[in-house]
Amino acid sequence: MAGIKTMDDLFLHTLKDIYYAERQILKSLPKMAKAAQSEELKQGFTMHREQTQQQIERLQQVFEALGKRAQGVTCEAIQGLIEECEELLDDAPEPSPVRDAGLIACGQAIEHYEIARYGTLIAWAKAQDKAEVVKLLEDNLAEEKETDGLLTKMAKSSVNLAAAA
Numbered sequence: 001m002a003g004i005k006t007m008d009d010l011f012l013h014t015l016k017d018i019y020y021a022e023r024q025i026l027k028s029l030p031k032m033a034k035a036a037q038s039e040e041l042k043q044g045f046t047m048h049r050e051q052t053q054q055q056i057e058r059l060q061q062v063f064e065a066l067g068k069r070a071q072g073v074t075c076e077a078i079q080g081l082i083e084e085c086e087e088l089l090d091d092a093p094e095p096s097p098v099r100d101a102g103l104i105a106c107g108q109a110i111e112h113y114e115i116a117r118y119g120t121l122i123a124w125a126k127a128q129d130k131a132e133v134v135k136l137l138e139d140n141l142a143e144e145k146e147t148d149g150l151l152t153k154m155a156k157s158s159v160n161l162a163a164a165a
């Protein structure tokens, strides 16, 4: 993180981090949808992929509002979370309610990472009275929270299914 001296530098760095993360998530959601056994979970991941596409566009608008070029910076945290998901699919190669429960857990870890990042960026943007940026980031945050809530609901039913199997 060399060259970060001001809050503007830090904001831009964190924005690049979440921009990178969103693009990685966009690539992994179809794999997660394909791996899911439950139709509801499949649809959930597919719907969130569409939202993620829009989120990336909103982030591009944030870069534009700041007069900066949209650019990512490698985010090792999201790489790690996605890797864990891939390991799960290797370790549980057959579709099952148990694998679905694991996929939901991976999805929630990713959503929580995004929620943390957006929460921080919104707080910083508010402190600097960047209303347009706040609005765009809040739209993304709302979708991440909604997705997290849906996954929590599915976690409860998938655990019941797995226990019954």
Ligand SMILES: [Fe+2]
Pocket (backbone or CB within 6 Å): 022, 025, 052, 055, 114, 144
């Ligand atoms: Fe996202």
Ligand SMILES: [Fe+2]
Pocket (backbone or CB within 6 Å): 048, 110, 111, 114, 143, 144, 147
């Ligand atoms: Fe998300």
